[in-house]
């Protein structure tokens with residue numbers, strides 16, 4: 001072994017050591033950068049809590065949601081196809097543009113154009129106690145009466161089974177569906193669902209046995225003089241007959257009067273009619289995601305309302321809390337990683353054409369919606385959060401449970417959904433909904449009472465604040 005050989009062996013051994021050292025260093029660097037990366041990706045709850053606090057303080061100190069509600073309801077009622085609905089579209093485009101959202105645009109929707117015409121007239125005529133006026137309103141989609149009205153005897157029923165039992169007596173009569181909302185059901189929407197079926201399909205069920213018209217007890221817990229409208233549909237198998245709602249006070253009186261005088265007659269005059277469909281719009285505004293702009297967190301409500309009021313709860317509130325949620329995120333200086341989009345759907349009330357047009361739009365084909373949150377339960381203080389997608393999603397959202405609880409969110413559970421986001425959910429998008437305390441909702445729903453003064457600015461703002469925190473969390477964390 002000469003020196004030269006020894007030297008070359010030494011060099012070889014040294015270079016092996018160096019290589020080992022390099023490998024060790026490299027793997028250390030990889031693991032440390034991986035660690036740092038995972039630290040960066042993990043949600044820093046303290047930091048998120050601070051951001052949520054900023055959103056909350058901004059919202060509660062400014063109460064902008066109610067300001068937006070006043071703007072939207074300033075056009076009056078927003079029946080699909082009406083000039084007021086068209087004005088609401090333009091107002092909301094302007095509002096979201098003025099707020100500086102990254103993108104604001106409209107998408108076309110073909111909508112129904114039903115008009116009420118002059119106010120309806122309803123009279124009870126009795127040989128025993130003379131003539132009395134009743135408070136009625138045509139149901140949406142109903143045909144009118146002949147121009148000289150309809151006068152007929154009355155049959156009162158409280159179930160479809162009872163109607164069927166009495167079928168021999170229905171011919172030529174006005175059927176009076178006197179079905180109150182079940183007060184023993186805790187969740188008002190469940191009670192509503194049961195009672196509203198008489199409004200929805202009572203006319204055709206009665207027309208099947210030869211009825212001339214139907215009167216439906218208004219779907220509300222409240223006993224008052226305000227009739228509540230809402231959608232009815234005809235079964236094409238049977239003749240179309242006029243359908244109207246009667247106020248709950250008059251429903252109770254009519255029921256008593258019928259016991260007193262079963263021969264009493266009712267006179268109805270309704271001027272409503274169906275006009276040609278109209279092209280209207282969904283209105284959309286968004287904060288575009290900085291990292292994954294094609295992934296979308298949607299939050300929305302419906303822009304249309306019934307025609308008896310400006311629909312402050314139903315659903316101007318849903319529209320404005322969506323807008324305010326985006327504004328709160330933007331004004332807090334936060335830039336979401338994924339896109340947060342507010343969608344004001346046109347036409348929830350006449351069957352959801354806006355929701356269907358939204359999923360069919362060409363732009364949707366390049367997008368991926370992660371969650372769609374629909375707010376259509378009134379502008380009351382939120383008490384819970386419902387979200388679909390199963391345990392995995394539920395557990396993820398529960399990461400911020402302790403941030404939502406002090407804001408009044410008592411529970412987070414499986415659920416969510418609605419007419420407008422139905423077509424998205426059918427495609428597998430996860431539904432969500434912030435659930436307010438809805439015990440008073442049906443006092444106002446679809447009646448002349450659904451006005452801005454029925455909405456409390458602070459309660460409404462809580463919806464926007466919690467929505468902002470939830471959608472910002474989803475935009476950062478994904479699902």
Ligand SMILES: [Zn+2]
Nearest residue numbers: 314315348376
């Ligand atoms: Zn609604």
